Amino acid sequence: MDNKTDSSSAVRPVREAEGIALSADDMVEIEIDEVIPHPANDHEEIQLMNERMDHLTLSIDSLFSMMKDIRSRINSKKDFAIKNRMADSKTGLRIPEGTELMGTTHGVPYFLVAKSGKFYIGTREYLSLSAAAEGISGVRRSGWTFWKLPDGRTVKEAFKDQI
Numbered sequence: 001m002d003n004k005t006d007s008s009s010a011v012r013p014v015r016e017a018e019g020i021a022l023s024a025d026d027m028v029e030i031e032i033d034e035v036i037p038h039p040a041n042d043h044e045e046i047q048l049m050n051e052r053m054d055h056l057t058l059s060i061d062s063l064f065s066m067m068k069d070i071r072s073r074i075n076s077k078k079d080f081a082i083k084n085r086m087a088d089s090k091t092g093l094r095i096p097e098g099t100e101l102m103g104t105t106h107g108v109p110y111f112l113v114a115k116s117g118k119f120y121i122g123t124r125e126y127l128s129l130s131a132a133a134e135g136i137s138g139v140r141r142s143g144w145t146f147w148k149l150p151d152g153r154t155v156k157e158a159f160k161d162q163i
Contacts, residue, residue: 095119095129101147101155105137112147129155 039045095101095114103110112121112132119126126132129143137146144156 095155095159099149101129101149103133103136103146103148105139110136 039048097114097116099114101112101114103112110121112119112126112129114120119129119132121132121136124135126135129147130141131143133141133143133146142156144159145154147155149155149158
């Protein structure tokens with residue numbers, strides 16, 4: 001194939017391959033051309049760029065959907081692992097040992113750790129999530145909606161089928 005194109009040509013080859021060995025004994029001649037239309041004017045060039053952008057947008061959307069599905073599967077495995085580690089307590093739910101939660105009040109983040117069926121903010125001990133939330137905020141509130149897991153879900157969202 002001749003790679004030379006004159007200026008009147010509407011297409012230009014992007015790549016070509018002259019042969020592929022299918023086995024040690026065979027050599028098959030093939031030619032691959034990816035044809036990209038050469039725009040005749042600015043309007044056509046803009047139209048081609050828009051088409052390429054649409055194609056790339058669809059590709060990115062597809063990749064994003066795949067990543068979202070993978071992340072969802074990973075999170076469901078984590079949720080399953082947390083639920084399996086839960087033990088019964090007097091409230092019927094026990095946050096797994098070592099679980100770290102975060103709550104924010106007045107723009108200040110606080111971190112809570114579950115240990116031995118109790119909850120600790122620093123060295124201060126609380127018997128419930130709500131008591132811990134009230135202790136740092138000064139306002140009576142539900143600990144199930146105040147405290148969040150590292151992925152941003154509230155404790156209520158993460159354990160809703162266990163409450």
